[in-house]
Amino acid sequence: MKLDVFCLGILLQQNYSGYEIHRVINTALAHLRQASFGALYPALNRLQAKGFISSEAVPAEISNGSLGKKVFAITDKGRAHFKTEIKKITAAEMVNSDFLSALHFSNNLTSNEVSTLIDERLADLQKEQRRLLKLPSTDISEGQRFAIRYTLSQVSAAISFLKGEGKAIQLLIQRQR
Amino acid sequence: MKLDVFCLGILLQQNYSGYEIHRVINTALAHLRQASFGALYPALNRLQAKGFISSEAVPAEISNGSLGKKVFAITDKGRAHFKTEIKKITAAEMVNSDFLSALHFSNNLTSNEVSTLIDERLADLQKEQRRLLKLPSTDISEGQRFAIRYTLSQVSAAISFLKGEGKAIQLLIQRQR
DNA sequence: TTAGGCATGTAAGGCGTTACATGATTAA
DNA sequence: TTAATCATGTAACGCCTTACATGCCTAA
Numbered sequence: 001m002k003l004d005v006f007c008l009g010i011l012l013q014q015n016y017s018g019y020e021i022h023r024v025i026n027t028a029l030a031h032l033r034q035a036s037f038g039a040l041y042p043a044l045n046r047l048q049a050k051g052f053i054s055s056e057a058v059p060a061e062i063s064n065g066s067l068g069k070k071v072f073a074i075t076d077k078g079r080a081h082f083k084t085e086i087k088k089i090t091a092a093e094m095v096n097s098d099f100l101s102a103l104h105f106s107n108n109l110t111s112n113e114v115s116t117l118i119d120e121r122l123a124d125l126q127k128e129q130r131r132l133l134k135l136p137s138t139d140i141s142e143g144q145r146f147a148i149r150y151t152l153s154q155v156s157a158a159i160s161f162l163k164g165e166g167k168a169i170q171l172l173i174q175r176q177r
Numbered sequence: 178m179k180l181d182v183f184c185l186g187i188l189l190q191q192n193y194s195g196y197e198i199h200r201v202i203n204t205a206l207a208h209l210r211q212a213s214f215g216a217l218y219p220a221l222n223r224l225q226a227k228g229f230i231s232s233e234a235v236p237a238e239i240s241n242g243s244l245g246k247k248v249f250a251i252t253d254k255g256r257a258h259f260k261t262e263i264k265k266i267t268a269a270e271m272v273n274s275d276f277l278s279a280l281h282f283s284n285n286l287t288s289n290e291v292s293t294l295i296d297e298r299l300a301d302l303q304k305e306q307r308r309l310l311k312l313p314s315t316d317i318s319e320g321q322r323f324a325i326r327y328t329l330s331q332v333s334a335a336i337s338f339l340k341g342e343g344k345a346i347q348l349l350i351q352r353q354r
Numbered sequence: 355t356t357a358g359g360c361a362t363g364t365a366a367g368g369c370g371t372t373a374c375a376t377g378a379t380t381a382a
Numbered sequence: 383t384t385a386a387t388c389a390t391g392t393a394a395c396g397c398c399t400t401a402c403a404t405g406c407c408t409a410a
Contacts (some may be wrong), residue, residue: 001275001278001279002368002369003369003370006278009278009281009282009285012282012285017388017389017390018389018390018391019387019388019389019390029281031272031277032274032277032278032281033273033274033278034271035370036370036371036372037389037390037391038370038371038372038373038391038392038393039369039370039371041390041391041392042391042392045391068377068378068389068390069388069389069390070389070390082282082285083285086279086282086285086286087286087290089275089278089279089294090275090276090294090297091275091276091279091294091295091297091298091301092274092275092276092301093272093273093274093275093276093277093298093301094211094272094273094274095208095270095271095272095273096210096270096271096272096273097209097210097269097270097271098178098266098267098268098269098270099267099268099269099270100208100209100270100324100327100328101178101183101186101209101210101266101324102178102263102266102268103320103323103324103327104186104206104209104320104321104324105186105189105259105263105320106318106319106320106323107318107320108186108189108259108260108263109263109264113264114320117266117267117268118268120267120268121268121270124268124269124270141283141284142283142346142349143280143281143282143283143284143291143346144281146280146283146342146346147277147278147280147281149338149342150277150280150335150338150339150342151277153334153335153337153338154331154334154335154338156334157330157331157333157334158327158330158331160330161326161327161330161331162327165323165326165327169319169320169323172319179396179397180397180398194360194361194362195361195362195363196360196361196362211398212398213398213399213400214361214362214363215363215364215365215398215399215400215401216397216398216399218362218363218364219363219364222363245361245362245405245406246360246361246362247361247362
């Protein structure tokens with residue numbers, strides 16, 4: 001799902017500034033995708049150029065403590081565009097795992113390095129689990145709840161696996177050399 | 178993990194042509210990453226230019242039924258490079274899920290479209306599960322076995338979830354409108 | 355004879371990251 | 383006063399995909 005379309009989806013629920021969208025994506029929606037400022041601001045400007053969103057400058061006095069904030073709102077044209085774009089989406093899921101690649105080639109690592117990788121992954125997973133558990137479960141749609149639960153089940157399975165077989169592999173890899 | 182380094186890792190075990198590496202990655206190693214020809218061939222040429230791999234042309238008579246095949250072998254320099262590169266790898270894992278993004282925004286989909294997405298994802302997962310189960314479990318390293326088992330546990334968890342909660346959500350989303 | 359696998363490669367373009375550039379406000 | 387947060391943006395570059403270009407061999 002392109003960042004442009006994803007932003008439209010976010011603006012469908014509420015008006016946001018670019019900075020706020022960045023925060024929403026990288027905190028509340030981190031299980032769906034990530035987005036850097038360098039990708040986000042040009043995306044929003046493209047959307048505005050196409051008439052899918054409109055912006056309103058909010059001066060410093062009104063927005064508490066910030067300056068030159070630009071709040072975006074989705075237009076009718078944007079709403080229509082989003083509805084046609086989301087229908088094109090397939091059920092694809094792309095995993096790019098440096099973790100697994102490293103383990104696949106772990107012959108070239110010391111058992112210490114393997115242990116560190118597993119511990120690191122475990123820590124990341126537990127952090128993600130805490131984040132997901134803290135998310136609100138009310139006032140969100142069934143689909144949003146579903147995405148959170150699905151990710152939680154994936155994260156939980158990964159944690160269980162690493163706590164079980166992950167600990168065992170360190171010894172096996174050690175013995176192999 | 179960059180494709181260049183990944184290819185070195187593959188050539189560490191055995192000599193391959195570009196075409197063969199493409200097949201290995203997209204079938205046996207599909208749980209780690211993907212690679213298109215457009216990315217692969219330039220990567221191999223870069224590696225050769227840097228002296229990390231060497232190539233030998235195999236004429237049509239020897240290679241059964243193919244023509245102008247170019248078989249690559251890793252050099253000592255390449256082996257050294259791989260060992261330093263793999264140590265730099267972190268336990269990062271990036272999931273980019275169109276499936277979850279679509280479900281997050283499923284307010285804008287009909288219950289039929291949601292059902293189709295879930296069924297599609299389920300079919301993909303089951304296909305991936307069959308692929309993983311068919312992979313050899315002997316004659317591979319502990320690390321390789323680990324990567325397969327880890328992915329299998331993730332795939333199994335996703336299938337269980339979709340078969341359970343996935344079926345339930347279709348009714349809930351229907352009721353919501 | 356035609357579809358599919360084997361085989362190598364280029365070109366254009368998409369989509370993103372990191373780093374840079376700037377500057378105000380606020381809390382420790 | 384210094385670090386953090388708020389706030390917007392550009393430039394360079396990385397890494398990949400899709401589509402194109404070519405051609406041979408094999409089995410249905």
